[in-house]
Amino acid sequence: MLPDPTVIAENLIDTINKHEGKIHAFTQYNPEQIRRDAAYLSAGPLAGMSVGVKDIVETEAYFTEYGSGIYKNNQSRADAACVTLLKQAGALVAGKTVTTEFAFFQPGPTVNPYDTTRTPGGSSSGSAAAVACGMVDIGIASQTAASLTRPASYCGIVGFKPSYARYNAAGVKYLAPSFDALGVVTRDVTSAIKADNVLKGPKSASVELPLQKPKRIGFCKTPWWSQGDADMHQALQSAADLFGQHTSLDEVDLADFEEGADLHLTIMSYEAAQSLAWEYTAKREQISPQIAALIKAGQAITRQDYEEALAKAQNLRQKADILFETYDVILAPAAPGVAPLLEEGTGSPLFSRLWTLLYLPSLTLPGMVNKAGLPIGVQFLGRYGADEALLSYGLWAEQILPDRPLCSG
Amino acid sequence: MLPDPTVIAENLIDTINKHEGKIHAFTQYNPEQIRRDAAYLSAGPLAGMSVGVKDIVETEAYFTEYGSGIYKNNQSRADAACVTLLKQAGALVAGKTVTTEFAFFQPGPTVNPYDTTRTPGGSSSGSAAAVACGMVDIGIASQTAASLTRPASYCGIVGFKPSYARYNAAGVKYLAPSFDALGVVTRDVTSAIKADNVLKGPKSASVELPLQKPKRIGFCKTPWWSQGDADMHQALQSAADLFGQHTSLDEVDLADFEEGADLHLTIMSYEAAQSLAWEYTAKREQISPQIAALIKAGQAITRQDYEEALAKAQNLRQKADILFETYDVILAPAAPGVAPLLEEGTGSPLFSRLWTLLYLPSLTLPGMVNKAGLPIGVQFLGRYGADEALLSYGLWAEQILPDRPLCSG
Incomplete structure (x- = not known):
């Protein structure tokens, strides 16, 4: 049964208002947008669950800025596939959550809810922090190196980075397509299972997984x-x-x-130099030294070395x-x-x-x-x-x- | 040596003006933009070669409309990775070329240069037709099923669909990510080799491939x-x-x-239902019956059948x-x-x-x-x-x- 949409919306807004001034998990959230969306909530398997959307994922209702001034007020026409699937299943989008610049290292303003002098980790900083202090139930996150696992660890929450390419990444910014993977952060495994069940397919029949002891x-x-x-x-x-x-x-x-860590770095750097070619070429003065160094490193790798690493x-x-x-x-x-x-x-x-x-x-x-x-x-x-x-x-x-x-x- | 940019630009504009009224290969082209770009042409391995960009690929200077009214006047902030790489190598973008709706079946206005009562093929319709009648040297194209090979065949040109994932697809609309592949159409193999050499990596050292007889x-x-x-x-x-x-x-x-053809259809339909979830959900009245049928077919496939097909x-x-x-x-x-x-x-x-x-x-x-x-x-x-x-x-x-x-x- 669908919970009362007004109650859901007001609880969500109250919780965000309680924490956000200190945590800075969101790049944007809009109480009026939340109330409007709540009025149309569908009675799916995620009915009433709240979602924070990492700001490398496109949304119709909010700007998508990739943690970069290059994309200030950048407006996409559509919701990304993952956002649409979650909304169809009854989830309520709370807003966009802070990402490091292009999901790499340059941090945003988010702090760790357990100790505000510490990092929430990156790059899925805002989603992890928002989940940790209960602002949202599900944080859309992504990982190219350790961008989901690390913030989940630092923020004391569950992080699920699925098998590569399990979730459709239409509408998500590229960093290194050989590795870029969408995933979720949640407060318990059951919530991750619920989100997985929706994100893995166009249909979202409710499936319960059994608790299973590994042998x-x-x-x-x-x-x-x-x-x-x-x-x-x-x-x-x-x-x-x-x-x-x-x-x-x-x-x-x-x-x-052991070689795997270096192979990862080679492939990631090479591909990032392609993925961010426009930003590096046309907007060099607006990218961080970390991104510039990544791309320069990628450009120094030969195609042969890249293919050998693959x-x-x-x-x-x-x-x-x-x-x-x-x-x-x-x-x-x-x-x-x-x-x-x-x-x-x-x-x-x-x-x-x-x-x-x-x-x-x-x-x-x-x-x-x-x-x-x-x-x-x-x-x-x-x-x-x-x-x-x-x-x-x-x-x-x-x-x-x-x-x-x-x-x- | 870099050819005279003014000559390149004016030749390109003249050729387009000569054919375009009959062929309708472009969704947009702008002589002033071409002249502006020509003034900054770099002396790379593609210096002076002209490029048509399939309109599922984002560009800074032109709208990106995916062959769909849903995206009328849709403006991206950046050039896609492939466009940036070609421009860096000295290529001159002529404009955006017609794609079928979301690179599927619903045709645009382009006709076949060999017989204007016939299709140029889809989905890379405009790129193929523009190359066939000499409007551009390189057409950026893509293939999820046969969207590059078929128009190349129908238009009497060279079509190169590389190994899956050879070219970085940042800034390209998803249809079915397990198959979506960028490629090029050209008038000869040498031009395809030149384009490949640029698109395959962040560096574009000029490499000449030998003519080789297959044993x-x-x-x-x-x-x-x-x-x-x-x-x-x-x-x-x-x-x-x-x-x-x-x-x-x-x-x-x-x-x-033989089973491969059916496996392809299963995987493509399942993934298209995810990739186009927003369009199907939020803009159903603006999608064609073909796209609607594709998505309905995809939604009817179970996750288990999809994974078995993979x-x-x-x-x-x-x-x-x-x-x-x-x-x-x-x-x-x-x-x-x-x-x-x-x-x-x-x-x-x-x-x-x-x-x-x-x-x-x-x-x-x-x-x-x-x-x-x-x-x-x-x-x-x-x-x-x-x-x-x-x-x-x-x-x-x-x-x-x-x-x-x-x-x-």
């Missing part, structure tokens, strides 16, 4: 373990210990995947697939530690590069914290294409992990 | 041969005979690939790759016959569905005609990822095939 978990510290800090090491080891009390868990060494990536994907004959899920770090201070940037993508390269579905799960109570996510990786299974394992893991601290906002 | 050609009549007409049968057999006089050629039976497609791709251990190129029909009359639509995509599904690079070559002198292209398919080799074989084939009739325009 065997591979705990992968990754070749970059030593580049994580003590907080992360302890959080991951504690999570592994917890899971290991309930199912089979052993360490898996992926030393022969071929090696494809080989690694085949090797990864075999791994899942042994393990139902891989447990791995989601980020090097807790959210860095704002002045230090949006954090390192290192711990996601390999998984993004491999196209694997990734589920970041909250619950672990450091001594100061700051969240550190843990990451579950599933087999390519087996997104439902990963989400089912996520329901199980959610029961095992500690109750997460409520965010004061 | 062995597989002539594939395809499982749909009987759905082609006598004109096509004769053109293909004649081309095969010609090639066979110079190299090894034998028939290859791909009966076990998996089967992947298997066929692996089988196709093995084929190229025996054959350097596959020779196949490009379309069922010559261009149909305008009232019959833009022609059937049947003869390209399989190859598009397989991600293979495709080169359509002119030279064959029916008794009335209307062009019928022949199609060369290369190994996935081996685009340069295919273009090299194309240089060879171009020498073997009859001189094409000049288009009166």
Whole structure:
């Protein structure tokens, strides 16, 4: 049954008004637009759930600015496919959420709801922060390197980056099309399942996934373990210990995947130099030094090196697939530690590069914290294409992990 | 050395003015814009070559309307990546060329330069017609089913649809992202090579490909041969005979690939229902019956059927790759016959569905005609990822095939 649209709209507006002055999760939101949309809410599987739309995704009712002054007041005529699907299913769009510039590193104004001196992570900064303090139920997010997993980890929420190309990205700005993937951030796995069910197809029959215990978990510290800090090491080891009390868990060494992080960087840089060719050529004075450096790096890569990286990536994907004959899920770090201070940037993508390269579905799960109570996510990786299974394992893991601290906002 | 920009601009404007009133290849072109752009022409590998941009590709200087009234006067802020790369390399944009509605079936006003009572083919109608009568040197085109190969065949020009995802599609409208591929139409293979060299990367070092004779050609009549007409049968057999006089050629039976055409239709319909969700939902009264039917068909496909089709497609791709251990190129029909009359639509995509599904690079070559002198292209398919080799074989084939009739325009 459809909840009262007026109540939904006013609750949403109140919650945003309560937090937004401090968090700065939105680039735009408009109470009148929310009320208008609420009046037409449909009784679908997401009826009444609120959505924040990362501002690299086109919308009819709001500007789409990509975190860049080049696109100030840039108005699209249409809603992106993902926005249309969510609205059709009964979701209510709250507004556009802050992205770093072109979903890369240059941060926007959003702060971390757990500690406003810290970054929410990037690039899906606003969606993650808005979900963490309860402003929206679903944040549309995206990932080219670690742009979903990292903010989910830093903000103590669930992040679901599905298998590559699972969601249609029509109306979403390109960064590196070999990796660009839409996903969602939510407060629990059930909400991610609901959103997934809608985003994965034109039809949105309601499907409930069963909680499922993975038979065997591979705990992968990754070749970059030593580049994580003590907080992360302890959080991951504690999570592994917890899971290991309930199912089979052993360490898996992926030393022969180490090259994956560099391959990811090569492919991403090469493709970004194409995707942002216009901005770099016609609007150079308005792009950040980070974007300029990315494009210059991409332009320095030869086509041959790029194609070799693509071929090696494809080989690694085949090797990864075999791994899942042994393990139902891989447990791995989601980020090097807790959210860095704002002045230090949006954090390192290192711990996601390999998984993004491999196209694997990734589920970041909250619950672990450091001594100061700051969240550190843990990451579950599933087999390519087996997104439902990963989400089912996520329901199980959610029961095992500690109750997460409520965010004061 | 850079040719005189004024001469280039005025020649281009004169040629367009000579043909456009009859051919209707452009949705917009603006002599003042052409003169302005010419003044800033850079001395790159495409210096002075003129380009028509299919109107599903965003441009800063012209509206982008996707062949649909929904997007009348729709203004993008940026040039698409492909447009920027071509301009950087010294090409001069002539204007936007007619596309069918959303690159599907509903035709625009363009007619075939060889017979104005006939279709130029779709969806890259304007780019193909503009190239055929010499209005532009390079037409940006795209293909999701047969939208590049078919118009190239009907208009008696070269069509190069590269391996899937070879060119960055940032700023290009989605139809079915599993297949959507940018490509080019030109009057000769050398021009396609020049354009390819620029579009494939952020850097555009000038590379010359050698003419190369394929050691062995597989002539594939395809499982749909009987759905082609006598004109096509004769053109293909004649081309095969010609090639066979110079190299090894034998028939290859791909009966076990027949399912590919249906798999293509399943995947395309499912994804189109997502890509065009906003247009179908918010602007239903402004879409054609063909688009509405496509989306309804896509909505009727289950996620399970879609995923099974994706998996089967992947298997066929692996089988196709093995084929190229025996054959350097596959020779196949490009379309069922010559261009149909305008009232019959833009022609059937049947003869390209399989190859598009397989991600293979495709080169359509002119030279064959029916008794009335209307062009019928022949199609060369290369190994996935081996685009340069295919273009090299194309240089060879171009020498073997009859001189094409000049288009009166």
